Every structure is written in C-alpha cells, then in structure tokens.
Amino acid sequence: MSEVKLRKVHDYLWEIPREGGMRVPARIYATQNMIEAIRNDNAPVQAANVAHLPGIVKHSLAMPDIHWGYGFPIGGVAAFDLNKGVISPGGVGYDINCGVRLLASRLNREQVLPKMKELVQALFRNVPTGVGARGDLRVSHAVEKKVLRDGAKWAVKQGYGSEDDLEYVEENGHIAGADTSVVSKRALERGRSQLGTLGSGNHFLEVGYVSEIYDSEIARTLGLELDQVTVIIHCGSRGFGHQVCDDSLGVMNRAVQKYGIDLPDRQLCCAPIDSPEGQAYLGAMRCAVNFAFANRQVIAQWTRDAFQEALHLSPNDIGLRVVYEVAHNIAKFETHEVDGRKMKLCVHRKGATRAFAAGSEELPPAYKNIGQPVLIPGDMGRYSYVLVGAAGAMAETFGSTCHGAGRAMSRKKAKKVASGRAIARELLDRGIYVQASSRRTLDEEIPEAYKDVTDVVDACQMAGISKKVAQLRPLGCIKG
C-alpha cells in the first residue's frame, strides 16, 4: 500500500477506510494543518498496515504526534483481542517503557534562578548522561534480576526514594509477569552497567517552572501552582530494553511463518499472544518495563540529592514529590469497553501515553476525580505540558493520548541548521542553562528540529481525549 485515502470524520479525526487486507479502519487524530504534513510522511500507510494484524480491535489508532517508526508508526495505539490477537515488539519500540516522570518542588522560580548554574552542574555530576556513561550502580547479575522482577520497588528498598513515590507511578513502578528466564545474556550484559543512566538522543532531565495553568482545580489537586519549580525526567530501559527488542525480532520473524500470519510489512512481525513466542516476548518486555521504572526511581533520588547540594536546603524544603510517571512505549493488558461490552485487551502504545479518565480504578485515590495525569515533554527551548485523561479517550482510544512533539527535521538536517551556532549559548540567552555530554546532541536536538508541542496537545484536547492542565517552561536541562 503506497497511498492511503484519508476521510475526515470530524475536525480533529481522520479515517483510512478498511480496504484490502485491513481488518479494521485506521484513524488518525490531527487538525487539518497537521494532516497535510502527516500525509507527506509514510506514517499513515504504517497506521493502515497495523490494521492488517490478526485480532486487532475496533481501529488502528494514531495520535497527532504520529511519525514514521519501525513497523508501527510512532504515536500508534493498537489493541488486540487476547484470544485471537497478536503481540508485536514493533508496536512497543526499541526503548521499552521509555517514559516521563514529573516531580514538583516546594520552591518557586525566584528561589532557584540565581542558583541555576550550580543546580544544572550538580545534576550533571549526579546523573550519568550520554554514551558510555556508567552509573555508580554496577549491579551483579543476581541483583539485576531482582531489578527486572521488582522494578522501582527494588530501588525504594535500596534507599532510592520512598514507598509514597510509587503510588504515583503507572503500575506503581512494578509490572507483574516479568520472566527473567527468557532474557538473553546480551540484554543482561547491556543493562548491567546502565542502570541509573539517562542515555542520549532525546532523553533529558529538565528543571522548569509552571508557566501557565489552564484548569486551576485540577492543578490544585495535582499540587501544581504558578511559578512552582518542577523537574521532568525522560528516559527508558536503556541498552537492556534495546536488546530485548532486538532479540525478539528474529524470534517473531520466524513466528510469522510458523503461524502463517500474513503481513504487509516484515517489521510488523508478531506472534499470537498465547503462543510460546508471544509469552516469551511479554515476559522479557516486562523485565525491561521494570528496568525503566527502577531507572527513573534512582535518577529521581539523585535529582533530589543534586538540589540539596546546589541549594543547601533540606529535603523537606525542596520537596520534589512525584506528581506522576507515565510510560509511553509499552504493551499492557487492560479492560476496555468495546461496543458496549467489557473486553480484556492487549493495548500497544508506541509513542503514546495512557490517559485514563476520572473514575478509572487504576488511578491513585487522590487523582480519582480528576483523571490520570499525562506528561508531554516538548523541545529544549519551549515548553512541556501536563494533561489529564478525558472521557473521549476511554470511548475512542483505549484510554490513550499523545506523547510528545515529534521531530520536524532529521538529525542530519538539524545538525546542518545548527552548524556554526553556539546552541548552549543561544539557550542561555533565552534563560535556559543546558549541559550536555555531547555538543552534537545539542545540535541535533535544537528546538526548531521539533514540531510545536502546543499544536499536538491542543489537537488532543479538541478531540476530547485529554485535557490541558498546566504548561511548564524550562530553566535548565541536562542531556546525553
């Protein structure tokens, strides 16, 4: 399929009608302006390709930040019937449980601004970033397996943060069903030295402040107020997850033949959920999910330590309570209502965030009446958003919304655009203190290399799948 027909459902939703081998229609959330750009990418074809997979329920979905990905588009959501459906590593991505944690401090912008340089330097010292960075945590094989089974719970037991943190993490920072016996030696080896590291590319740790509030009641429930200093941690399961994905692709390619699954693109390789291959991937993927939960828990504690070092304040004065943590590359078993009937489904989210509405059982009691917080990072220079899940998501997107801005330029193009410029200096002129392991990372990650995340979150709000609560602007950032 090289061209797709896009039919407008309403101002913020487009449909690729079912044709050929598609089992369901594909649907893309976007504004009229966005859909023109999306059309030029190969991503709508990918959304249509996903609709070919056995057991897919209702629609192959894509969020407004859709762009080309390996097999599945980034920004894709697909739910599968547990009996007839498949699990696909390409529907999760290489960086399994890449996610975002938001911490809220008790400090305001004025208190932190004069110390930003010291703070960013302390963060850079405390949190290993970039390629080849080793965490202080060089765990043994036996300990690594505990991390894979227990996730952030393991980290809390070791003194990184507290039990209270876990209440505000998706899955409470620990997913059941992690099977360490199906994990390769290579994955274990790649993961071992990378626990407690941020990584490179688009991952970052950002200090910012609440710059706008759109819903004061929900913001109050989340404990967010104007000018309050916040921290966003964006990272995932590091080399461990990359290797789990890589290992599974070979197995899944053989499974496709074994089970006679007809695919429009080899990269959609998958296996029936209840097959040995499907179960093995799920067991290994969940290990990676737990690795990432532990990783962010450890980094959050080092962030608190860095604030203490730089600001010479007590942990109590600093705060840095977990507002919430979301996963945006994951497959999970969830119950959703489909055509008036409750169904247990395997929901793949690849560059998409769970966005459960108010009333969902999975929410922490404090957030039950407001919906699940959704954290959408933007680029280094502009802003990020805090949203909550809305009823439309429960009705239409298996409780999902967008995950970020999405790139507007390739890395090569961004490097060209940044060439001859001092990006760190430019950001400093805008009041943002940045420290990165590699200058090239800064060049590749220049703000203009990304789309404006406001367009993405606005489209989700207009479509009724999530609701804007607050905007955060950066003050400082560390990167790989």
Place this chain on the structure above:
Amino acid sequence: MVSERSGFEHIDHTADAGIRATAPDLSQLFENAATGLFDLILNLKTVDTELTRNIRVTATDREALLVAWLSELNYQFLTSRTVFADFQVQEIGETSLVAAIRGEPLDLTKHEIYTEVKAVTYHGLYIKETTEGFEAQIIFDL
C-alpha cells in the same frame, strides 16, 4: 555521493540515521559499513588502534550477516567499553565472517562521543552488486 576514500556516507532518515557503503568487494564493504557505524558513534580521529580483538559472526544470509556484524561491534563497544576505528575482514562467506578489529579502551576525556546506537535494523536493508562492486544500506535506530 559516497566518498571514495571512506567508502560510506551518512543518509538522512526522519528520526534515525543510516549509512550507504560501497566497495569493490564484500570484505571491504563490511569494513566500510563498520567504519560508517563508528563514525556515527564517535569522532574516529580521536581513536588510537593499540588493541586488537578477533571476532567471528554467523547469520542466515548475507544481509543478516551485515546486521549481525554491526550489532556485534556495537555490543562490543557498549559492554566492553572499547572503541574501534580499524576493521579488517579476513574471511567472509555468505553466512559467516572472521575479522580483526582494532581500537582502545573508551576514555571519555579523550574520545569525542556523538551518539548511541540502540540497534541495527532490517529496515531498508540491502546489499547489491554494482558495476564497481558492492553497495549496502543500513538504517540504525538511535
């Protein structure tokens, strides 16, 4: 244009990156692809080749062998903290190769590291014979 001296070029891909390599024979094609991979990861000029490691890779076919070869090199880099800048493929068939690779232990104060390669993918992967020899394309997930 593929530079004649280096035998590879970086190609543009929205979120990721790739290389296109050319060479008169298969051994050099694999060597050039390896140089292309490490040229993406770090500044090769900062690497001395004081240490040699011998490696052997097997796969089901020629394309898969290229992916396995580059994956092995990336794995060696990430887990043994050694950077490589010189690659010599000594024996190569359709499904296996033997090579000597040279480099030195990673030193973040000396080596200029650019990026991390998560995986070598099968997306857009090809090896084809041309009038001048061979050409290959590989996309990396960054």
